[in-house]
Amino acid sequence: xxxxxxxxxxxxxxxxxxxxxxxxxxxxxxxxxxxxxxxxxxxxxxxxxxxxxxxxxxxxxxxxxxxxxxxxxxxxxxxxxxxxxxxxxxxxxxxxxxxxxxxxxxxxxxxxxxxxxxxxxxxxxxxxxxxxxxxxxxxxxxxxxxxxxxxxxxxxxxxxxxxxxxxxxxxxxxxxxxxxxxxxxxxxxxxxxxxxxxxxxxxxxxxxx
Amino acid sequence: xxxxxxxxxxxxxxxxxxxxxxxxxxxxxxxxxxxxxxxxxxxxxxxxxxxxxxxxxxxxxxxxxxxxxxxxxxxxxxxxxxxxxxxxxxxxxxxxxxxxxxxxxxxxxxxxxxxxxxxxxxxxxxxxxxxxxxxxxxxxxxxxxxxxxxxxxxxxxxxxxxxxxxxxxxxxxxxxxxxxxxxxxxxxxxxxxxxxxxxxxxxxxxxxx
DNA sequence: TAAAATCTGTTGCATTTGCAACAAAACTAA
DNA sequence: TTAGTTTTGTTGCAAATGCAACAGATTTTA
Numbered sequence: 516x517x518x519x520x521x522x523x524x525x526x527x528x529x530x531x532x533x534x535x536x537x538x539x540x541x542x543x544x545x546x547x548x549x550x551x552x553x554x555x556x557x558x559x560x561x562x563x564x565x566x567x568x569x570x571x572x573x574x575x576x577x578x579x580x581x582x583x584x585x586x587x588x589x590x591x592x593x594x595x596x597x598x599x600x601x602x603x604x605x606x607x608x609x610x611x612x613x614x615x616x617x618x619x620x621x622x623x624x625x626x627x628x629x630x631x632x633x634x635x636x637x638x639x640x641x642x643x644x645x646x647x648x649x650x651x652x653x654x655x656x657x658x659x660x661x662x663x664x665x666x667x668x669x670x671x672x673x674x675x676x677x678x679x680x681x682x683x684x685x686x687x688x689x690x691x692x693x694x695x696x697x698x699x700x701x702x703x704x705x706x707x708x709x710x711x712x713x714x715x716x717x718x719x720x721x722x723x724x
Numbered sequence: 725x726x727x728x729x730x731x732x733x734x735x736x737x738x739x740x741x742x743x744x745x746x747x748x749x750x751x752x753x754x755x756x757x758x759x760x761x762x763x764x765x766x767x768x769x770x771x772x773x774x775x776x777x778x779x780x781x782x783x784x785x786x787x788x789x790x791x792x793x794x795x796x797x798x799x800x801x802x803x804x805x806x807x808x809x810x811x812x813x814x815x816x817x818x819x820x821x822x823x824x825x826x827x828x829x830x831x832x833x834x835x836x837x838x839x840x841x842x843x844x845x846x847x848x849x850x851x852x853x854x855x856x857x858x859x860x861x862x863x864x865x866x867x868x869x870x871x872x873x874x875x876x877x878x879x880x881x882x883x884x885x886x887x888x889x890x891x892x893x894x895x896x897x898x899x900x901x902x903x904x905x906x907x908x909x910x911x912x913x914x915x916x917x918x919x920x921x922x923x924x925x926x927x928x929x930x931x932x933x
Numbered sequence: 934t935a936a937a938a939t940c941t942g943t944t945g946c947a948t949t950t951g952c953a954a955c956a957a958a959a960c961t962a963a
Numbered sequence: 964t965t966a967g968t969t970t971t972g973t974t975g976c977a978a979a980t981g982c983a984a985c986a987g988a989t990t991t992t993a
Binding site for chain 2: 980981982983
């Protein structure tokens, strides 16, 4: 929605400003951050991709969010009191910019031009996040695995043009993202294929409806 | 998290400012807004309660959000392109303040003190919304009805002190909120009771674990 | 206050989903 | 290149969930 907002530029300004924003690199499979303390931390993924993951008491893994270039994440988006172990894992080499909201927001001397537009920029960032979350919520409220898959496919097929696409997750991860059993999901994929709704070749899917 | 932020005061300022924010009242069961156009509308519930509801093609009802006093909602939080019929229904007499984000944000003459802090206030509002959504997402990723119920109960029992509380929804609505079948949910409530995890008296629940 | 509408509680049965397990394929690291 | 690890694909079976239906309780409306 806020495509007019240039996040790359914003990130650049953030790094130049006050030295309060830091950049850090991570290797594949490294843990970027754990959500424990209440540090009001905000992070922006400059490049690469990552998963926000939760394990519950039974050892069930859930991929809470999939993060790609220019997505924001951080403790500030979560309630202070949480029972769960939440962390962000790099899926490839990534670079992130992170800062503490309060530091950037209040403690800076409001002299640079950047600070005047800071809140407005952050607002756009967070509004975009809200929209993503609502899409996620819509998927999760779907009652059956079939509907969840269809909902997921439709997000990959945003423009409605590319009826063939590659799933950017392993099927194991996809099940953890849809919050369903993997074998049941595979079964459903098979049914969708047999009933002619999709064609499937490895991680490549073609919609046929 | 941002308890320092006084939303009542903010709403007041909003109404005084530029005449661009409007107030409106609705009776119980009236539709407050439908999410169709992309008006970048933001609403604040001044008092009362409401549900953000979706019906899918099969007629399944989902309560996407439950809204109470001082909660924000509006089209701005949803993707432009949506397949679903989304609307907000008043559960009792309500009063809302609404405005179009772009109008407030850009078109005002930036002379009043209010406008200087507008973006920062909106940011806090939206950050709080993000947190609520993450709590909602956590609930929805729970794999079983039992876990969903427990997750829901724990949000009602935030302080951890009031182990007895009244469910602010009918059981019919609760099922639509958890996105599960009502009879299956009732069965699960019965099991929880029989196994001694809860006591139940109408809409009053006492946690026993 | 009576009638209508909605909600609660419950059940039997069908369907879906989860679990456990395993072999084959694909990928990764030494 | 090879051994180890992870992913994919599949199945049988158990458990959970959904569906349909209905009676009684409760609430709303006329």
